[in-house]
Amino acid sequence: MATSSTAADPHAAHPAHGASPAHGGHPPHLAHQFDTPAQQFESVVQGMWLFLATEILLFGGLFCAYAVYRANHPEIFYYAHKYLDTFWGAVNTVILLCSSFTMAAGVWAAQRGRRGMLSVMLALTLLGGLGFLGIKYVEYKHKWEAGLLWGRHYQPRYPPGYHGDPAGQDAPAPRAPAAGAALSVATPPATTAPPATPLGAVPNAAARGNPPDTADALAATDGPTVTATPAVPTADAPDPSWNLHPFESGPRGLLLPGQAPPLASEPLPVRNVHIFFGIYFAMTGLHGLHVVAGLIVIGWLLVGAVVGRYSGGYFTPVEVGGLYWHLVDLIWIYLFPLLYLIH
Amino acid sequence: MTAISPEAVFDRPADARPDYLRIRAGLASWLFTLDHKRIGVMYLVGILGAFLLGGIFALLIRTELFTPARTVMSADRYNQFFTLHGAIMTFLVIIPGIPAALGNFVLPIMLGARDLAFPRVNLASFYLWVVGAILAVLAIVLGSVDTGWTFYVPYATETTMGGVIPVLLGAFVLGFSSIFTGLNFIVTIHKMRPPGMTWFRLPLFLWALYATAIIQILATPVLGITLVLLIVERVFKLGIFLPALGGDPVLYQHFFWFYSHPAVYIMILPAMGIVSELISVFSRKHIFGYTFIAFSSIAIAIFGFFVWGHHMFVSGQSTMLSTIFSLLTYSVSIPSAVKVFNWLATMYRGSIALKTPMLYALAFIFLFGIGGLTGLFLGALATNVHLTDTYFVVAHFHYVMMGSTLIAMIGGLHYWWPKMTGRMYSEKAGVIAWALVFIGTNLTFFPQFIMGAHGMPRRYYNYPPEFQFLHQLSTVGSYLMAVGFFLTAAYLLHALFRGARAPANPWGGATLEWRCASPPPPDNFERPPVAGDPYDFSEIDYDPQTGGYVYTPRPAPAAASAAH
Numbered sequence: 088m089a090t091s092s093t094a095a096d097p098h099a100a101h102p103a104h105g106a107s108p109a110h111g112g113h114p115p116h117l118a119h120q121f122d123t124p125a126q127q128f129e130s131v132v133q134g135m136w137l138f139l140a141t142e143i144l145l146f147g148g149l150f151c152a153y154a155v156y157r158a159n160h161p162e163i164f165y166y167a168h169k170y171l172d173t174f175w176g177a178v179n180t181v182i183l184l185c186s187s188f189t190m191a192a193g194v195w196a197a198q199r200g201r202r203g204m205l206s207v208m209l210a211l212t213l214l215g216g217l218g219f220l221g222i223k224y225v226e227y228k229h230k231w232e233a234g235l236l237w238g239r240h241y242q243p244r245y246p247p248g249y250h251g252d253p254a255g256q257d258a259p260a261p262r263a264p265a266a267g268a269a270l271s272v273a274t275p276p277a278t279t280a281p282p283a284t285p286l287g288a289v290p291n292a293a294a295r296g297n298p299p300d301t302a303d304a305l306a307a308t309d310g311p312t313v314t315a316t317p318a319v320p321t322a323d324a325p326d327p328s329w330n331l332h333p334f335e336s337g338p339r340g341l342l343l344p345g346q347a348p349p350l351a352s353e354p355l356p357v358r359n360v361h362i363f364f365g366i367y368f369a370m371t372g373l374h375g376l377h378v379v380a381g382l383i384v385i386g387w388l389l390v391g392a393v394v395g396r397y398s399g400g401y402f403t404p405v406e407v408g409g410l411y412w413h414l415v416d417l418i419w420i421y422l423f424p425l426l427y428l429i430h
Numbered sequence: 431m432t433a434i435s436p437e438a439v440f441d442r443p444a445d446a447r448p449d450y451l452r453i454r455a456g457l458a459s460w461l462f463t464l465d466h467k468r469i470g471v472m473y474l475v476g477i478l479g480a481f482l483l484g485g486i487f488a489l490l491i492r493t494e495l496f497t498p499a500r501t502v503m504s505a506d507r508y509n510q511f512f513t514l515h516g517a518i519m520t521f522l523v524i525i526p527g528i529p530a531a532l533g534n535f536v537l538p539i540m541l542g543a544r545d546l547a548f549p550r551v552n553l554a555s556f557y558l559w560v561v562g563a564i565l566a567v568l569a570i571v572l573g574s575v576d577t578g579w580t581f582y583v584p585y586a587t588e589t590t591m592g593g594v595i596p597v598l599l600g601a602f603v604l605g606f607s608s609i610f611t612g613l614n615f616i617v618t619i620h621k622m623r624p625p626g627m628t629w630f631r632l633p634l635f636l637w638a639l640y641a642t643a644i645i646q647i648l649a650t651p652v653l654g655i656t657l658v659l660l661i662v663e664r665v666f667k668l669g670i671f672l673p674a675l676g677g678d679p680v681l682y683q684h685f686f687w688f689y690s691h692p693a694v695y696i697m698i699l700p701a702m703g704i705v706s707e708l709i710s711v712f713s714r715k716h717i718f719g720y721t722f723i724a725f726s727s728i729a730i731a732i733f734g735f736f737v738w739g740h741h742m743f744v745s746g747q748s749t750m751l752s753t754i755f756s757l758l759t760y761s762v763s764i765p766s767a768v769k770v771f772n773w774l775a776t777m778y779r780g781s782i783a784l785k786t787p788m789l790y791a792l793a794f795i796f797l798f799g800i801g802g803l804t805g806l807f808l809g810a811l812a813t814n815v816h817l818t819d820t821y822f823v824v825a826h827f828h829y830v831m832m833g834s835t836l837i838a839m840i841g842g843l844h845y846w847w848p849k850m851t852g853r854m855y856s857e858k859a860g861v862i863a864w865a866l867v868f869i870g871t872n873l874t875f876f877p878q879f880i881m882g883a884h885g886m887p888r889r890y891y892n893y894p895p896e897f898q899f900l901h902q903l904s905t906v907g908s909y910l911m912a913v914g915f916f917l918t919a920a921y922l923l924h925a926l927f928r929g930a931r932a933p934a935n936p937w938g939g940a941t942l943e944w945r946c947a948s949p950p951p952p953d954n955f956e957r958p959p960v961a962g963d964p965y966d967f968s969e970i971d972y973d974p975q976t977g978g979y980v981y982t983p984r985p986a987p988a989a990a991s992a993a994h
Contacts, residue, residue: 119953120538120545120622130547130621137613141651148655148685152670155681238669359676365668369659 116401128403135407139414142377146418149370153425156362167363168429169247170235172226176427179222180419186215187416190385193392194409200399202392209389212412216382223375230364237368241361367426374418381415384408449852449949464549465952469556470535471850474843476556477531478919480522480563481836487515489912492874492905498893505891509576510593512889514569516579517597521604522563524831525693528700529611529646530559532842533639535850537615539943539950540633542624542958547617551610558607565600569593578889580686583671583679587664595661602657605650608696612646615639624942624958633941633964634723638703641727645692645699645734653689656682680745687738695734697831698798699727701838702769705791708841709773711939712788713780716965719772726765733762743814752811759809766802770795785937786860790841793868794834801829804879819889822882825875833871840867840918847922848936852949853929859921866914873907933978938970945981 114124121127157164193208234242388408391397397405447453450467460468490511494501503511538546546552569575573592577585586594619632619640632640660682662668669675671682710717717723739747739755773795782788804826807813817823848854877900882888886897893901935944941964946954962969962983973980 118549120543120547120549126621130617133620134548134551134613134617137616137647138609141609141613141647144648144651145655148652148659151685152659152681155678156670238667238672238675240667361669362676365670365677369662369668369670373655373658 114400116403124400128406131403131407132410135410139410142414142418146370146373149366149373150421150425153366153370156366160359160362162357163360163363164429166247166357167360167367168426170230170233170243171367171427172229173427175222175226176423179219180423182215182218182222183416183419186212186219187413189215190409190412194402194405197392197397197402197405198399200397202395202397205397205405206389206392209385209392213382213385213389216378216385216412220375220378220382223371235364236361237365238361241364243360370422370426374415374422377415377418381412384411447951449947450952451852451949453952462553464545464553466534466538466546466549466552467850467950467952469549469552470531470533473526473534473556473559474531476559476563477523477527480518483567484515484518484523485912485915487511487518489908491515492908494891495893495901496905498895498898506576508891509578509889510574513576513578514566514574517575517601518566519831520579520693521601522559522566524697524835525608526559526604526611527697527835528704528839528842529615529639529642529696530555530607532704532839532846533615533635533700534611536846536943537618537636537639538622539849539946539954540636540941541618541622541627542942542955542961543618543622544953544955546614547622548614551614555607555610555614558603558610562600562604562607565596565603569596569600572596580690581660582686583660583663583682584673586660587667587672594664598657598661598664602654602661605654605657608646609650612643612650615643616647619643624961627961630721630724631961631963632724634706634717634720634727635700635703635941637724637727638699638706641731642696642699644728645696645731649689649692649696649735652685653693656685656689659685680742680747683742683745684738687741688735691738691741692731692734694827694830695730697835698766699730701794701835702727702766704838704842704845705773705794706769707939707941708787708791708845709776710965711845711937712783712785712791713777714783714938714967715776715780716963716967717772718775718778719768720965722768723772726768729765730762733758733765737762740809740814743811744818756809756811756814760806763802763806763809766798770799786855786857786864787841787845787937789861789864789868790837790844793864793871794838794841797829797833797837797871800876801826801834804829817882819887820882821878821886821888824888825878825882828875828878829871833875837867837871843922845937846943847925848932849943849948849950851926851929852932852947853925854932854936855925855929856921859917863914863917863921866910866917868914870907870909870911870914874904874911875907877901877903877907930977933973933976935970935979935981936977938967938972938979940964940967940970940981944979 117124117127121130189208189211193205193212196202196204196208230236232244234240234244236242385408388405391404450465460472463469490503491508494503494508494511534546534552538544570593575589575591575593575597577589577591577594581594581598619636623632659668659670663671663677667675669677671677671679673679706717706723737755737759739751740759743752743755773791804822808817808823808826844855844860878886881897881900884897886893886900932948934946934948936948937944940962942959942961943950945959969983970979970981972978
């Protein structure tokens with residue numbers, strides 16, 4: 088990697104130069120292909136910026152997928168984002184911003200040869216990153232337990248916006264996710280862009296030129312009938328109305344036992360909500376992998392700082408490690424509002 | 431004739447140190463080398479090996495298509511073979527091809543530098559290529575893949591064939607190999623030019639590699655994320671592309687082609703760079719329109735990002751979008767044509783030497799002319815609907831990939847062979863092999879234009895008997911090509927061991943790589959030579975004593991050193 092290309096002893100790489108007296112005064116960290124330390128530093132920094140550009144394009148594909156699906160199905164994103172805990176997302180944002188600050192302070196210290204401060208700052212950055220990962224772990228764990236996963240694994244157990252204790256007073260009775268047998272690929276009509284009635288202020292299907300969907304219209308198609316009373320679910324029996332059903336009962340909460348299905352005149356709830364979670368896990372997962380990689384880099388820098396590898400004359404790895412960490416932070420700065428703060 | 435001292439030719443005595451091949455021996459000295467020249471040679475060996483593998487699949491395909499019904503294999507096996515042929519040739523041979531095998535070797539020396547900016551990144555890029563190659567071969571063993579090299583969903587995610595994931599992972603890894611190479615080249619060209627080499631004194635091969643590197647940096651990550659999403663879709667059923675889960679399969683096509691169209695410019699730009707060098711040197715004339723050629727490389731790189739939709743005219747995208755893509759596609763043809771006109775103008779009233787590299791360059795102009803012009807048929811909406819997914823498309827892209835990129839790569843290989851190996855090959859064998867390859871290429875692919883226009887679909891195992899004659903012509907042509915390539919390998923290998931020793935500058939080139947020994951010492955130049963005009967041949971004179979050319983700057987310096 089560009090970060091490591093200058094750290095090794097150039098003499099080992101080039102035996103002919105090894106003990107040559109013609110290279111007296113040759114700076115120890117100057118690689119043989121470069122003429123001056125300044126050229127080396129500028130080249131490495133430029134190489135890292137180019138690598139960051141590739142990372143931006145890598146995430147760009149996912150941001151593009153987000154944009155496409157959100158443009159076509161805004162109701163999915165508006166509905167599903169309420170499952171996310173904005174508080175912990177904001178905490179994560181603050182943690183990463185602070186860790187970016189400590190990283191920048193570390194680079195500042197490295198430029199001035201202040202080894203102690205550099206080590207402390209790198210350690211703080213590492214802690215920040217670990218904190219971020221810890222919170223992400225908690226968030227993912229909650230999603231797993233709540234059945235809020237992607238694709239066919241989307242089997243929600245709670246209504247959106249509910250983040251409390253399952254045993255709490257206002258909690259709906261948690262139920263086991265239905266077995267896969269309840270799922271049927273055939274139940275949704277086979278269209279790639281199912282018309283979904285949006286909610287609230289989002290433009291509705293009629294405004295977009297589609298015929299308004301009603302429960303009756305769908306009941307008349309080959310899809311499963313809405314008017315059929317869902318079987319009263321027990322704590323253990325699978326409830327077919329929960330999983331990839333053509334309907335999720337929307338903002339009024341999930342269809343609870345004994346609850347009547349929506350009236351024919353009411354707008355339909357949101358379909359294909361799992362798409363949001365597919366994109367959520369893809370984006371935050373890829374970001375998380377980059378955080379892990381960043382932590383490995385920072386850990387390695389910390390080891391180098393402690394043993395005194397860096398000085399005012401040579402701090403290039405710290406500089407480019409810092410650049411990478413700032414990009415990881417920047418990507419989260421974009422992810423957070425797009426996923427958590429949708430209005 | 432004046433005695434020309436070695437110091438006037440090199441910046442150190444000619445036989446002061448062993449060359450890069452002989453400086454150290456042993457497998458470890460190669461596997462852990464940081465020398466760009468050794469890495470380039472390893473890449474060359476790997477890429478030619480992959481070309482052999484992909485070529486064998488091609489011959490099997492063509493053999494099967496000799497008769498309308500089953501000839502030598504089942505339909506399923508046929509599907510696997512065209513998929514593997516495409517994937518191996520695209521990802522292992524043609525995309526890395528010239529930048530990795532030739533660019534790695536030549537770029538630093540052309541800049542008068544000691545190495546690339548990041549030798550370790552270079553080695554990492556090679557290791558990644560090897561991993562990608564292993565994964566591709568693993569795919570063959572682990573259950574094969576028959577999705578076509580484009581891996582369209584939903585078949586790519588639904589099929590149970592075991593080779594899909596290894597191939598996707600292999601392509602992902604190869605993408606990073608490509609990115610690292612491009613990153614290295616950009617920084618090297620930015621930061622390590624010698625004194626006197628301003629941007630407009632860069633050799634055109636370096637302009638081409640620079641433009642290629644820009645595409646590698648910007649386009650390849652999109653392939654990376656596309657393949658990752660495809661793997662995740664397949665393994666975890668993410669739901670982003672699969673219609674059964676509310677996803678959009680055309681979105682996959684957009685993502686895939688957003689990379690894969692610029693990828694074809696990664697393939698062709700370095701080839702055009704080589705041709706610029708060859709035409710100028712073997713016409714002994716300054717390249718015509720240097721600035722136009724340089725800017726046209728950048729223009730192709732930029733415009734190439736805006737035309738991916740022309741692979742999707744029949745995917746159901748809106749007519750307005752298709753029209754825009756069609757218009758932009760035509761705009762990309764303009765810089766390419768600019769180059770062809772400049773090459774022809776360079777040759778006009780030049781002193782043309784029909785050596786083997788020049789023959790390949792001339793073949794390139796002819797074959798690229800056909801390949802490029804047939805792209806225009808495909809770029810027009812109305813004809814595209816008729817020609818999509820027929821053999822016309824197959825013929826078009828083989829003319830530009832095989833007939834242009836690969837031909838230029840072999841021409842470049844012959845051009846720089848004396849520099850890389852220190853040996854000359856047999857010119858007579860070179861001409862014979864060239865003729866076989868040239869005739870074979872045309873015989874293989876020209877009939878495919880005809881049968882495609884008459885409706886023969888691509889990737890089809892069976893076909894109506896009226897196409898049989900054209901298929902047979904094509905198959906015979908492919909065997910002819912194969913003979914030509916095997917002959918090339920034979921005489922090049924022979925040259926390695928028995929060839930005449932090469933002078934520093936056998937062809938009379940004016941670029942800096944001809945100022946160091948053949949083969950070069952490990953660090954190329956002690957200090958970079960001062961760069962002048964890379965296409966000014968007035969200071970390059972033939973020296974019958976060495977059988978090569980020498981650079982004698984005028985006025986000749988009193989001191990015995992050409993570099994200062």
